[in-house]
Amino acid sequence: MPDSTPSPKDSCYQALKTAILTLELQPGADLDEASLSAEFGLSRTPLREVLRRLAGEGYVDLRQNRGARVSEMSHTTLRDFFLAAPMIYGAILRLAAENATPAQIEELKTTQARFRKVLQQGSARDRALVNNRFHEITGEMAGNVYLLPSFQRLLIDHARISMTFYRPRDAAMARSVDEAADQHDQIIAAIEAGDSDAAAMLAIDHWNLSRHRIELFVMPGGLDLPLGAPPRAATA
């Protein structure tokens, strides 16, 4: 049995990760070493290493002699997001179709089943996390070490943006989210068939749907302000 009890360091890493993805820790929030180490039951030394790792993956920003902060999402980074996402997503799904192993496809199907489930009876948090996991798996399928860093960085902010539009439950939104789930099924089919062109096109479709939701719900009056939290003092 490999690793039945996860180390406190790992669980701390995971907990911070999901807290950031689900906006429980809002962009710009201050992360105090002392309180975090107390909360997760480890000393400051390993906690600092966790923060360094999270910084490398884009979850937090480190400032010299200052506390770590959850990475921001300003309008400039949103612009960057809109530029990079279709390209990277397309490439990842293309490669996923070419390289996916049967075991990975099985895991993707399981995750998609979970996604359908939480769409019906789960919280916004669950939906964002399971959707995030779905796309993470496609990244694992692609298995390109040079593309993965940017892909994972995109997934972070995609999940955080999603949190804002998985919440409302009006009819248009429900339809849009259901359509996303249908696209997931198509993506699985393309990957299973090894049809890389189809997978790449589906990535664009999936992204366009996502973009549409973002444009609609995140910036109703145009995108000027940071998302999630006021510019400073997010914890106060």
Added chain:
Amino acid sequence: MPDSTPSPKDSCYQALKTAILTLELQPGADLDEASLSAEFGLSRTPLREVLRRLAGEGYVDLRQNRGARVSEMSHTTLRDFFLAAPMIYGAILRLAAENATPAQIEELKTTQARFRKVLQQGSARDRALVNNRFHEITGEMAGNVYLLPSFQRLLIDHARISMTFYRPRDAAMARSVDEAADQHDQIIAAIEAGDSDAAAMLAIDHWNLSRHRIELFVMPGGLDLPLGAPPRAATA
């Protein structure tokens, strides 16, 4: 005056970085915490944080309860490299042309002048490092936080591969490298003119030239084996 004396931590970080880029530390080489901390005059705690940071950026791989290792370059990762590079490089240069500041353009020109200089009288090490810096600056110009992680990861292995073909000095190679320098000038011109289409095309040209060199000198008999070092025991 900002930061006249770099901290031992920073210089350690920089030294390891350049040592890895220049293959002084070969892919797969073991990195011992004790000896490194002694070498750079800091304790193991900050050194471990440096290693974690380098791991996040793709310079080294960390193994649980085992030493850190310089990240490998096997034939599979080379395949990934050939797939990802043209796409990312094209996007970066396109964005660089759109967003470069005058100060950045000035720095790029200075770096290009240095590149010309080391082509004439520098070592392979100098050439790889200055060329690497040139492309790093284009990344800064693009300034897209989602594209940068993959771009920087590509630059690492590009520099390491370059080290193998900046060395020989036969006529064909010299011509190829000079052509690369000419392309740098064209890239600068396109960026200065804000011509993003031209910049994107030049990125492809530049990459094709680079790929040609790689195909010629790195894998004369086809690409089967890891680059640089034997699979294990690189320091022995």
Added chain:
DNA sequence: AAAATACATATTGCATACAAAGAGAATTCC
């Protein structure tokens, strides 16, 4: 009274000491 400076406090950065896990060698058992 306003601004600048000095002081006090809180938080990060670093070093040392200790605990735990792995690798390798010697010994024992078959």
Added chain:
DNA sequence: GGAATTCTCTTTGTATGCAATATGTATTTT
């Protein structure tokens, strides 16, 4: 003699204590 096991030694992981840096407050000076 070969293989497995135990023991030792090396190396990584964690905790604690101290030093350095930044922030906020109070005091002093103009």
